Amino acid sequence: MPPKPAGKTKKKKKTKEELEEERRLAEEAARLAEEERLRAEEAERQRLAELERQRLELLGQFLDAERARLDVELSELDPLLRQFEHERVRSRNATLEAAEWERFLRCVRVPAPRQRVEVTEFLLRMTESVREEDSRHTEEAFRSCEDCRTMILETRQALLDARYRVVGGGGPEEEAARKVRATPPDWAKELESDLRALYGIINARIDRFTAAVLHHCDEYANDRNEIQMGHVAGTFKWGIWVNTAKNPRLKVVEMPQLGVTLDIPKQIALANVALRVQHRSGPSSDEFFGRAGNHWMAVGGVLVVDLLALPPGAKKVRGWTLRQVTPLASNVQRVPYPIPPAGADPLTWQSEEEPPPMGVSAPLPPDVVLLQDPLQVAWWDEPHQIWNVDGVSNVAYDPSTNYVSFHTTHLAPLALVMSRTRLLPYKGWHVRPTGGRNGNSAAISLDCGLEEAIVIEVSTHSATLSSPSWPQLQSLLGVAMPPLDLLQALSDRGVHLLPEDRDAAAAGVVAKERPTEEAMCKDLALLGGTFLLASSRWNQTASPDEALARLSEVVDWEEGGRTQPQHVARIFDKEKEDGERRVLVVMRRGAKGVAFCDALDRREEYPRLPGTESVEAVRACGETVFGEVHASVLTLLRGQFAVPGANDSALALRLCAMHESLELARTTSPLFTATLAQTMLALRLFSFS
Structure with missing residues (x-):
């Protein structure tokens, strides 16, 4: 066995007391470290709590000031909005009475969708007649089917109206409108139930008629x-x-x-x-x-x-015809x-091969x-x-x-x-006045990737298809009708422009929240006769409770106004930030109101507005005019901001509209703005663009 190397000695084994001391020291160090960690966590918690307190305090002050500003603006707008809604309700009542009288003169055989008692009785009567009727009389069988179809058409249009009715901000006029319509709160669900029942009656009636024919088929x-x-x-x-x-x-x-x-x-x-x-x-x-x-x-x-x-x-037996019932x-x-095959259960049998x-x-x-x-x-x-x-x-x-x-x-x-999403999402859209100064008409142009844009001109009571000029649509071109009737007629012909939330995934978009979208349509409709409106590239980038649109003020009415399609395309393509043809971007911020946003289409990135997630973010909200909420586009475009010193800045001058343009918007026909808002909402311009 070789000798042990020099300089190396056997390590002395620690005593029990030494090991115990080391363990005690280690535990003490761990305890001190844990106490230090807890002190640091507590200090960080207190720091964050202080920051959250400051944030909530600043946010409360900011929201209180915002709420006070919106209350003042709403009180200023209230007389105008009440006047608008009063005229709309009066017009709706007159239209309803005229439609009822015209329906009476046509001697329509079925009840109107609003007549709930009569509708219920009609459905019960038709259902019972289907069960009892075994007639082979062709005209009689299909006359009842045509009656159901007439009712289906009226019910379908009533359902569309229930979904896309744009109402005012409440008050006695709106309450009167509810009473005139005499519809229950779950009106849409009742109409959907009526449609299912009517289709069921038609199918059952044709089945019953077919069975009667087959029972006597030898006679044919x-x-x-x-x-x-x-x-x-x-x-x-x-x-x-x-x-x-x-x-x-x-x-x-x-x-x-x-x-x-x-x-x-x-x-x-x-x-x-x-x-x-x-x-x-x-x-x-x-x-x-x-x-x-x-x-x-x-x-x-x-x-x-x-x-x-x-x-x-x-x-046939001795001149008698015997039929087994x-x-x-x-x-x-x-x-x-x-x-x-014979003997197989038709409910469970499955073929192993593909049939011819x-x-x-x-x-x-x-x-x-x-x-x-x-x-x-x-x-x-x-x-x-x-x-x-x-x-x-x-x-x-x-x-x-x-x-x-x-x-x-x-x-x-x-x-x-x-x-259903063949024409969605819209590649772009714009709205341009077509009635000149003090006019009450505008054209909505939709870029759906077709050879021609789809153009719908909206006036005080109706909408008219102006393009495309395809032979299949000749019966609709130039014919004024209620906007929902026009859009439904286009859908029946294969041009479907009535998207629903269920279409969002297939179209590759995120649907906007209904209150946001409806409020945005109502806001922009106020400008439909005096401003050019256009889609925003960043609309889908914004959250579901935000909707964006671009607008440009028309200031040259004495020269005819640059409102032709070529003018609109040039203005929104150039997107000038200054001058008479400048382009502004407005955003609807949920139910609160509208704000300016620095989100022109030519921006390389979406310039998000300041949030409220930190003290710095809340402070930033009060230091920029972008994102400052106002009650309506009419108050927003006055260019009067709460940010200190903003009203005297060049930015405020660039963002505000001419007083004359805002007065023209205030005197626009409320019937036109309601029709335009309903058409924009039915097209779902902000969810599907």
Whole structure:
């Protein structure tokens, strides 16, 4: 064993007392460190608490001053706003009375949506008649369907009005308006319930009528023992084909009354079934619009193809015709496709293979605008409440005949569909006065990525479509009608400009809070006759309770006013910050009011306004005119700020409008501003741009 290296000695082992002392010292050091940490935390907590106290104190002072300023401004505006609302209520009452009188002269057979007792009685009466009626009288059956459709159209427009009614700030005039309308608080929900009930009555009525026809189908056989019927009543087209021959060589079923051709698979050609086709076109034909869980909507109507079970055949005995009365005598039984084999449960059986598709060729209404590219046909998937495109192929459109054709493996409600967000989000929009000095009209131009901008001119009571000049829209061009009626008519033709919150995700936007958006539309409508208004690049960057818009004052009325589309484009493209054609940015800040924001489109980054998260931020709020809230654009544009020394600065002079322009805004027709605000709100300019 080699010797141990020199200089190295064995380490002396610590005694128990030494180890105990070391442990005690370590614990003492840890205790002192913990006490120091707690003292530091307490000091930091006290410091933060002091800062929070200072912040809350400053914020309270700031909000108190802001509230006092807004109260003064609102008291100044109150006479004007009350006068505006009084005139609007008086006009609404007159319009309502005129509409009721005109409806009376037309002898409309169904109650108006406001007549709640009569509506309830009508729905009960129609529901009971469906259960009891077994008539095969075609005109009678479809007359009741047309009555329901008339009521659907009126209910749908009442629902739109309930959603986009722009009301005033309260007071006796607004309370009087509520009494005149005589509508319950949950008015929209009641109207939605009415729509579901009316569509249900129509479907049940047609099913009952179809069952009665099939129960006596032998009476409709022709010389070749073929049973095929068709009927057209207004926007309802109905056809039935009964497979009596069971000919495997039969390939095509034509329904000339409907203009529909079906290429049927061999499985259907050999089956003991009836084939029913319904084509519903025109306004309100898409009963699934409000229920669709995805972003599709039907355009050009809905084609419903059903396979129906046949009731037991009639027997002739000694001059008597004997018919077996089964449940099929009063209601239809749909047969799934592919047809289940004998003995299989039709509710649970599923085919392991894809069934052969059925070919369908059907006409489109001449006023449908086809914006979806490529064209897409879908079937209504009732369990999932969506328009489903699976199983639909070979979609083609022939413009020379205006026919669409496709193949489908699903027999269900079928429709040519378009995304509800096809025109969203708006790439830009602007509003320009069109009535000259003291005029009461303005044009809203929407850039939706089409060859032509969509231009809607708004006046005191109505809106008019000015562009695009497509052949399908000729019946709407230049025709004055209520703005919601116009937007609904455009939607019925495939130009959907009535977005809802459920469309926000598909459009790639965040919807603004309703009070913010409605208040912003009402604010800017006051300027619609005297200012140019335009969308803001930073509107979506702002929070959901903030809405931004750009505006430019029209100051050269004596020269005709630079209000043509080319002038508007040039002004907002250049975005001058000084001079007569300067561009300003206003922001609606929730329910409080409006403020200026230094957020021109050419800014490289969004210049956020000071917040209230720290003492420094609260102080910054009181040191800049940007973000200072005022009750209305009419008070904001006076350029009178609470920031010390701001009113004498060059910035204040740049931001304020001419006294003459503000007086013109105050004397603008309140009916025009209400119509403009309602149109802007229905278009959802601030949520979808």
